[in-house]
Amino acid sequence: MDRSAQTFLDGNAAAGELRDIFVLELSTATTQCASCGKIAAFAEARVYGMEPGLIARCSGCENPLMRVVKSSGRVWLDLRGLQFLEVPTSSV
Amino acid sequence: MGLISRGFTSKRDTTETKLPPGQYLTKDFPVLSAGPTPRVSLDTWAFSIANEAGESKQWDWKSFRALPSEEFTVDIHCVTRWSKFDTAWEGVSLDTLLQDVKTSAGFALAHSYGDYTTNVPLADLRDGKAWIVFKYAGKELAPEHGGPARLLIPHLYLWKSAKWVRGISLMTSDKPGFWESLGYNNYGDPWREQRYWGDV
């Protein structure tokens, strides 16, 4: 089973949508994949879908790092695929 | 509502009366997937059905294609709001595949190559309502549309029609699939607009 180039986008492309939920800019956040341990910028994740379900997969092993489902009025979030998420904050 | 953009109108055709609520009609066949497209070779392809006792029946490509198949034309509805009318498929009815499977299970979970799963009541796979399809519009089903073979349950939103299907587990209790576990409706009837948890 080989994987070919697909219709995914970079983590960057989802950053606008995710700002609605996290308030933080996530593209520079560091992620660790809970499955293979790869540490990478969220921008390097592979984003599939968008509407209503968005899924960001590890660029190393395709494990889902983050799943987000949006409906009007509710958002569901699954972060089980992340060992950690380190988000840069700038201080005043 | 946002600021109206002068001269902007949707190109979406929502006037067709055969459309379920909230859908628009498309002539294209948009590709939507939750992950990379698996390339499954026919030499290694297999499809199995396991009952609640763990007994399973398996088909390789050759034995699967030797089963009687049906050609049929149906409308399909995607939760991303497009619907496509009169799509022509060829596939093996789940009635055929379930024929010799001993079960009193009420629920089914379809598994795909890759990590996708989706759940349906077993009754929705029976009585000519569901197929494992391998041809679309007269041609072998393309990988981006779920080839070599996908589940097709046209009376439910299309996320239930698992692409690259490789098996179905029959269960006595329900188990939500990939999207059903995160907000998507457990049943997904487009005519009742069951998109999300709580839509009845």
Added chain:
Amino acid sequence: MAGTAVLGRRLSWLVGTVTEVHDETPAARTIVFDVPDWPGHVAGQHVDVRLTAPDGYSAVRSYSIANAPTANRVEITVVRIDDGEVSPYLTQTVAQGDQLELRGPIGGWFVWRPAQTEPVQLIAGGSGIVPLMAMIRTRALAQSNAPFRLLYSVRNPESVLYAAELRECSRDVSITFAYTRTVPDGWPTPPGRIDAAAVAAHTWPANAAPQCYVCGPTPFVESAADLLRAAGQEPGSIKTERFGPTGG
């Protein structure tokens, strides 16, 4: 609370007034917005544009910011996809004085900052030139000496975006065009996709340790990033921005 970190701000939809539109090619248009509350941006970032129809229907698409940071000014360049919903509107209907909703700037990873001094390799496919042009413009505005190279893959000479401006800055930035369908008269090589030979001939060698930025349609980005890795570039030095599903 003293020393409280700024955890970000909710991105709200800002109203941009179109102050100028001009066609870059028959299929591409630059739109200049005046955005009163624009917080400023970094080269490589994008905005989301939201269009709303009278019946309430709305569509959101992302567009890279084309201009170097300038107060309250946001420029985007949109290449029309004929059967698209938003790009035909932006390239054909929008006129000076119109108001559209934008949110941004978005993204902080696919960016170039003037503080960077290492060599930079830009690789663009089609409309993927837009955020890279913002980098070239920012470099000029900041009078940076960072050595820049651009490899720009485009269908034919007529589809080159910012052609005159790129000619201008070619004294400063090494620019190579790769034509995929039609080449100009007298061009030394036949049309074709960027391959290993083009990467070897026209991009920084791995020992120059460049920061690479690759932008364009998804399949283009995939193949260009593979070629850079095959040429020995550090995977961690290759930043990508995928614009969408298909095309080239």
